[in-house]
Amino acid sequence: MCGIVGIVGQTPVSQSLYDGLTVLQHRGQDAAGIVTISDNMFRLRKANGLVKDVFHTRHMLRLQGNIGVGHVRYPTAGTSSSSEAQPFYANSPFGISLAHNGNLTNANELKKWLFNSAKRHVNTTSDSELLLNILAHELQETEGLSLTPDDIFTAIENVHTRVRGGYATVALIIGHGMIAFRDPQGIRPLVFGKRETEAGVEYMVASESVALDACDFEFVRDVAPGEAIFFTEDGQIHSKQCAQNPIYSPCLFEFVYFARPDSTIDKISVYQSRIEMGKRLGDKIAREWDDLDIDVVIPIPETSCDIALEIAQHLDIPYRQGFVKNRYIGRTFIMPGQAERKKSVRRKLNAISSEFKGKNVLLVDDSIVRGTTSEQIIEMARQSGAKKVYFASAAPEVRFPNVYGIDMPSANELIAHGRELDDICQLIGADKLIYQSIEDLTAAVGFANPEVKHFEASVFTGQYITNDIDQGYLEKLDEARNDESKEQSDKNAESVIDMHNEG
Ligand SMILES: O=P(O)(O)OC[C@H]1O[C@H](OP(=O)(O)OP(=O)(O)O)[C@H](O)[C@@H]1O
Numbered sequence: 001m002c003g004i005v006g007i008v009g010q011t012p013v014s015q016s017l018y019d020g021l022t023v024l025q026h027r028g029q030d031a032a033g034i035v036t037i038s039d040n041m042f043r044l045r046k047a048n049g050l051v052k053d054v055f056h057t058r059h060m061l062r063l064q065g066n067i068g069v070g071h072v073r074y075p076t077a078g079t080s081s082s083s084e085a086q087p088f089y090a091n092s093p094f095g096i097s098l099a100h101n102g103n104l105t106n107a108n109e110l111k112k113w114l115f116n117s118a119k120r121h122v123n124t125t126s127d128s129e130l131l132l133n134i135l136a137h138e139l140q141e142t143e144g145l146s147l148t149p150d151d152i153f154t155a156i157e158n159v160h161t162r163v164r165g166g167y168a169t170v171a172l173i174i175g176h177g178m179i180a181f182r183d184p185q186g187i188r189p190l191v192f193g194k195r196e197t198e199a200g201v202e203y204m205v206a207s208e209s210v211a212l213d214a215c216d217f218e219f220v221r222d223v224a225p226g227e228a229i230f231f232t233e234d235g236q237i238h239s240k241q242c243a244q245n246p247i248y249s250p251c252l253f254e255f256v257y258f259a260r261p262d263s264t265i266d267k268i269s270v271y272q273s274r275i276e277m278g279k280r281l282g283d284k285i286a287r288e289w290d291d292l293d294i295d296v297v298i299p300i301p302e303t304s305c306d307i308a309l310e311i312a313q314h315l316d317i318p319y320r321q322g323f324v325k326n327r328y329i330g331r332t333f334i335m336p337g338q339a340e341r342k343k344s345v346r347r348k349l350n351a352i353s354s355e356f357k358g359k360n361v362l363l364v365d366d367s368i369v370r371g372t373t374s375e376q377i378i379e380m381a382r383q384s385g386a387k388k389v390y391f392a393s394a395a396p397e398v399r400f401p402n403v404y405g406i407d408m409p410s411a412n413e414l415i416a417h418g419r420e421l422d423d424i425c426q427l428i429g430a431d432k433l434i435y436q437s438i439e440d441l442t443a444a445v446g447f448a449n450p451e452v453k454h455f456e457a458s459v460f461t462g463q464y465i466t467n468d469i470d471q472g473y474l475e476k477l478d479e480a481r482n483d484e485s486k487e488q489s490d491k492n493a494e495s496v497i498d499m500h501n502e503g
Pocket residue numbers: 257300301302303304330331332333334365366367368369370371372373374
């Protein structure tokens with residue numbers, strides 16, 4: 001999951017873009033980038049690393065201009081090379097720079113089509129650079145020397161017909177302004193807000209509303225699935241539904257894990273949805289474990305804390321923070337390789353033995369994906385003297401790969417793939433295990449916005465909303481993106497031509 005931001009301002013924007021990216025850091029820890037426009041030229045800084053490490057004062061001073069976009073990356077396609085950090089740049093038409101959150105499912109076809117039919121070469125393995133070139137091609141097709149809002153909307157209508165998958169996108173066009181658009185299913189989130197300044201009105205687009213809060217922008221609304229919004233440089237705004245059959249289907253996993261609790265996505269508070277997950281899972285535990293002998297409920301920090309507190313209150317059992325999180329270690333699930341993820345759990349979490357000694361503990365996590373966290377945490381609980389270790393997951397069994405912007409390419413690495421409850425319970429070493437049902441999870445998230453009748457939930461159900469994913473596709477994806485292949489393609493990317501980006 002990546003994070004994107006974009007601002008059309010009346011005053012310099014680099015500091016607000018930086019601040020916005022900092023609060024979206026939880027969506028991508030591998031690379032960060034900002035592009036601004038000043039004197040009709042793009043200014044770029046992008047590199048691998050966290051926001052605070054990528055941008056130094058000298059970079060911020062160079063990122064001049066009142067309009068810009070930014071990105072934090074968690075790779076789901078291509079390599080981890082800095083040449084695939086975002087935003088990307090295309091020189092024609094006009095000069096375009098684009099940042100993308102999501103993952104395209106027809107990237108191979110698009111690459112062939114771009115070369116053979118549009119005569120465009122893309123020099124990286126990034127799907128986002130393909131998206132940029134498809135957009136550039138469609139903008140190039142318009143008549144005349146300038147772009148009208150209608151030209152832009154026609155181009156995006158054509159992008160929607162060519163591209164499949166998840167794509168929340170923000171792009172700058174030199175001499176024109178900024179465009180923001182969301183895939184026709186609205187799989188990945190995108191919001192926009194505005195702020196009145198003495199110099200005039202300014203607009204900001206971001207993956208999550210928390211970025212608007214951090215930069216003092218007032219939330220206006222979500223970008224609708226399939227919709228495109230064009231913000232002109234002088235602060236006018238035009239919008240249009242550009243998809244033929246938009247179907248509101250936001251990703252359920254955003255609410256379970258990815259998004260910050262203080263964000264609102266598609267009119268649903270992430271925090272409220274997690275409270276509701278806790279209520280429903282608490283009910284299920286009370287129903288199914290009638291011989292309940294739990295002494296204490298303990299969350300696995302950080303994402304599950306709100307859920308676990310609600311379960312404890314619901315069951316009327318004490319809640320304790322039995323694990324201390326090292327605040328200097330990032331999220332383990334979005335780290336690039338399994339070896340690093342495994343090492344990080346121990347570096348990140350440590351037990352307070354007194355909370356475990358002689359007790360039957362219920363550990364709560366938002367999800368079990370590869371089982372990296374749960375297995376080690378249960379062992380830690382036992383080493384700290386727990387009598388019995390029960391485990392509850394606020395999401396159902398994650399059994400299928402994700403192809404829309406979460407890097408879970410390989411079914412075999414998912415602990416619940418092809419396994420039933422008892423096997424999983426045994427593998428992670430718990431005494432008892434319980435999962436939330438998909439019905440309860442969907443209701444927990446969906447109750448707040450009846451407009452959303454469907455969620456993208458393929459990791460739980462194996463049903464892919466874009467209707468283009470079959471077993472053959474998943475096998476190829478696995479081959480291309482398992483940990484070993486990723487290591488190899490990262491090596492191959494070392495000599496790829498990069499845009500000039502002085503250190
Ligand atoms: O089964 P796994 O493959 O281990 O994946 C699931 C775990 O990973 C995530 O935590 P993460 O450490 O990434 O972030 P958090 O601090 O926000 O909980 C998630 O919250 C689970 O704890």
